[in-house]
Every structure is written in C-alpha cells, then in structure tokens.
Amino acid sequence: EVQVVESGGGLVQPGGSLRLSCVASGFTVSSTCMSWVRQAPGKGLEWVSIFCSSGDTYHADSVQGRFTISRDNSKNTLHLQMNSLRVDDTAVYYCASDISGTENVWGQGTLVTVSS
Amino acid sequence: DVVMTQSPLSLSVTLGQPASISCSSSQSLLYSNGNTYLNWFHHRPGQSPRRLIYKVSIRDSGVPDRFSGSGSGTDFTLKISRVEAEDVGIYYCIQGTHWPNTFGQGTKLEIK
Numbered sequence: 658e659v660q661v662v663e664s665g666g667g668l669v670q671p672g673g674s675l676r677l678s679c680v681a682s683g684f685t686v687s688s689t690c691m692s693w694v695r696q697a698p699g700k701g702l703e704w705v706s707i708f709c710s711s712g713d714t715y716h717a718d719s720v721q722g723r724f725t726i727s728r729d730n731s732k733n734t735l736h737l738q739m740n741s742l743r744v745d746d747t748a749v750y751y752c753a754s755d756i757s758g759t760e761n762v763w764g765q766g767t768l769v770t771v772s773s
Numbered sequence: 774d775v776v777m778t779q780s781p782l783s784l785s786v787t788l789g790q791p792a793s794i795s796c797s798s799s800q801s802l803l804y805s806n807g808n809t810y811l812n813w814f815h816h817r818p819g820q821s822p823r824r825l826i827y828k829v830s831i832r833d834s835g836v837p838d839r840f841s842g843s844g845s846g847t848d849f850t851l852k853i854s855r856v857e858a859e860d861v862g863i864y865y866c867i868q869g870t871h872w873p874n875t876f877g878q879g880t881k882l883e884i885k
Contacts, residue, residue, distance in 0.1 A: 692874070694822070701879040702814070702822060702865050707872075715872040718774065751821060757810040757869030761833065763821040 659683035659762050661735075663752045666767030673742050677767060679735040679752030684762075686728055689755045691735045693726065695748035696766075705750070706737060720746075742771045775800050775868055779877035785885045792853040794880045796866035801846050803870070810869035813842055813851045816879075817862040826851065858884060 665677040679691070686708075693705040706716045706726040714726050725738040735752060749766040776799040786792045802809045813826040824833050826842035829849060839854040853860060861884055866877040 701863070702816065702867075702876045704867065704874040704876060707874065715874075717873045753822075756824070756867065756874065757812055757827060759827075761824040761827070763823070765821055 659760065661752045661754060661762055661764040663750065663764040663767040666750065666769045668770045668772065669742055670773050671742060671744055671771055673771070674738070674740045675742065675769060677737040677739065677750055677752075677769070679737075679764060681733050681735070681754065681762075684754065684760065685730075686733050686735055686754075687730045689758060689760070691728070692753045692756050693735075693737050694751045694753055694756075695746075695769075696751070697745065697748040700748075703748075708735060739769070742769075744771050747771045774873060775802075775871045775875050777866055777868055777875050777877035779864075779866060779880050781880060782878060783881045783883070785883050786853075786856045787885045788858065789855050792856050792860075792882060794851045794864050794866075794882075796844075796849045796851070796877050798847045798849075798868055800871065802849075802868050803846060809845060811842075811844065811849050812867050812869060813840075814865045814867065815860075815862055816865065822865070856882070856884070 661681045663679050690709040692707045708726045723741045727736045751766045752764045754762045778797050780795045811829050814822045816822040825836050830842045841852050863879045865879050
C-alpha cells in the first residue's frame with residue numbers, strides 16, 4: 658500500500674526547534690517530489706517546502722531561512738527541520754507526494770503548537 | 774510569488790444541482806514543457822486533503838466523473854455536475870508551475 662506517515666509534532670516554545678519526519682511506504686521518496694503543506698487553525702492550506710527527485714529544494718517565503726527540508730534515502734524518509742519557531746507556525750503539518758504528478762498521497766498530519 | 778484567487782469563497786448548493794469554482798493566477802501557469810500544473814483539492818475538517826484533479830483536467834483515480842476541471846493560462850474552473858452530500862468541505866486550487874507553489878484561499882461548499 659502506498660502511504661506516508663508523519664511524526665515529530667508537539668508543543669514547543671517560541672524560538673524553539675522541532676524536526677518533523679515523513680516515512681513513505683510503497684514508493685521511493687527519491688523518485689518523486691515530496692512536499693510539506695500546513696494548515697493553521699481556522700486558516701487555509703499553505704504550501705511550505707518541497708524536495709524534488711532532482712535534488713532541488715524550495716521553501717515558502719514565510720519559512721525561508723528558518724525551515725530546512727531534507728531527505729534520507731536509506732530510510733525512505735522526508736524531514737522538515739524547523740528552527741526559530743514562531744506562534745504563527747502553529748499548524749497541522751502534512752506530508753504529501755507528487756502534488757502535481759500522477760501519484761499523490763497525503764499523510765494524516767502532525768500537529769505543531771508553538772506557545773509559551 | 775504567484776497569487777491564486779478563487780471565487781466564490783463560499784457556495785451553498787442544493788443537492789443534485791451543479792456547482793462551479795473559479796481560480797485565477799497572477800501569472801500564466803503554462804510551463805516550458807507544455808504542461809500546466811494547476812491542481813484541485815477537496816478538504817474536509819479532520820481529514821487529509823484529497824486531490825481531485827491535476828494538470829487542469831486529469832481526474833485522480835476514484836474521483837467521481839461528476840467532477841471536471843478546465844481552463845488554460847491564468848483562468849481555471851472546477852465543476853461539479855450534480856452536488857452530493859459528501860461534496861461538502863473546502864476546495865482549493867494550487868499551482869505547481871512556479872516556485873514557491875501557492876494555494877488559493879479556498880472555497881467552502883455547503884448544502885442548501
């Protein structure tokens with residue numbers, strides 16, 4: 658079965674760090690573009706970051722310089738290192754494969770809460 | 774960044790009636806390879822988003838044929854030929870042509 662499962666969310670203070678993980682099964686993360694998308698409470702979906710099969714990575718302006726997307730091919734896992742977290746980073750973070758391609762799979766999401 | 778603008782932002786539709794959502798982009802979404810990366814998602818509260826349409830008009834596997842996508846360049850449309858109860862939720866367009874990718878604001882569909 659093709660699926661992705663996120664983990665690593667939790668409660669963190671402003672200025673803190675968290676590392677999200679997304680483990681894929683049924684396909685290889687290095688063969689496609691993998692994205693992080695988030696939804697803040699009461700808000701719409703926001704695209705955050707992407708790691709493409711080419712090795713190219715991109716981040717939304719709102720997280721540029723604070724978040725880093727990476728990939729561990731040996732573990733078929735995508736990561737999102739989030740530093741200098743702000744209250745407005747509070748959201749459910751989803752991992753998704755191939756948003757614009759043929760095989761789009763989403764995880765169940767992991768909640769990140771930034772609060773003092 | 775490419776701005777995606779959806780209209781309407783909310784929609785109240787009688788069961789069995791059609792619905793239409795528009796999405797316009799601030800730049801053309803035609804990529805140099807000839808593809809247009811405009812996708813449509815459906816999101817219900819408490820669930821993960823589900824893609825309905827990719828590359829403007831290609832329906833995802835398992836998506837009912839009452840859903841259709843059309844458009845080109847900067848103007849796109851999602852149509853539901855006959856709304857069913859399970860169609861409630863929020864619909865988003867997202868462009869995948871330019872970096873960063875960007876979502877529309879979302880259109881909330883409810884049953885009248």
